[in-house]
Amino acid sequence: xxxxxxxxxxxxxxxxxxxxxxxxxxxxxxxxxxxxxxxxxxxxxxxxxxxxxxxxxxxxxxxxxxxxxxxxxxxxxxxxxxxxxxxxxxxxxxxxxxxxxxxxxxxxxxxxxxxxxxxxxxxxxxxxxxxxxxxxxxxxxxxxxxxxxxxxxxxxxxxxxxxxxxxxxxxxxxxxxxxxxxxxxxxxxxxxxxxxxxxxxxxxxxxxxxxxxxxxxxxxx
Numbered sequence: 001x002x003x004x005x006x007x008x009x010x011x012x013x014x015x016x017x018x019x020x021x022x023x024x025x026x027x028x029x030x031x032x033x034x035x036x037x038x039x040x041x042x043x044x045x046x047x048x049x050x051x052x053x054x055x056x057x058x059x060x061x062x063x064x065x066x067x068x069x070x071x072x073x074x075x076x077x078x079x080x081x082x083x084x085x086x087x088x089x090x091x092x093x094x095x096x097x098x099x100x101x102x103x104x105x106x107x108x109x110x111x112x113x114x115x116x117x118x119x120x121x122x123x124x125x126x127x128x129x130x131x132x133x134x135x136x137x138x139x140x141x142x143x144x145x146x147x148x149x150x151x152x153x154x155x156x157x158x159x160x161x162x163x164x165x166x167x168x169x170x171x172x173x174x175x176x177x178x179x180x181x182x183x184x185x186x187x188x189x190x191x192x193x194x195x196x197x198x199x200x201x202x203x204x205x206x207x208x209x210x211x212x213x214x215x216x217x218x219x220x221x
């Protein structure tokens with residue numbers, strides 16, 4: 001265990017600089033320098049019920065759980081979850097140009113089952129199988145989106161995650177009532193031994209991205 005991994009999860013900083021970079025409209029073409037991007041969008045249904053269900057699933061770790069992850073939420077002091085990041089600015093080469101700032105987070109929201117919606121600062125350990133071995137991935141919510149037709153969040157990686165970077169999951173409702181899931185991410189292997197497993201790591205990432213895009217297309221009942 002490294003020194004950073006010995007620190008309580010809520011105290012660990014994210015392991016990359018471009019916080020909020022998944023909001024960039026040109027992420028697919030200009031990811032932050034040194035990172036590889038993924039941008040996917042797929043229709044998952046139609047109508048208000050689908051939008052409400054998909055939004056509630058997304059904002060309570062439902063996408064990850066339905067995709068086969070074990071999600072262990074870490075307790076954190078209120079001072080951590082009561083503030084949010086304002087995305088860092090960066091130029092077309094992916095170089096940060098404006099520092100991130102902190103602002104007060106929105107009031108908590110709950111789904112029909114009483115589960116609290118994610119807020120910036122929420123931290124969790126996701127566990128998946130990689131090459132038949134359980135692998136843990138520590139993440140922190142760095143921003144949330146709560147608009148009439150767009151709901152979702154992004155998490156950033158913490159020490160102990162196989163990759164370094166950020167991933168966003170946004171449920172969108174079109175003018176015609178169609179409902180979509182948009183996923184955007186940028187990442188790179190976090191350590192030398194994960195760099196040595198670059199190809200299987202990318203295959204696993206692509207596999208889980210496809211799974212994310214499928215799981216919210218199921219029944220709402």
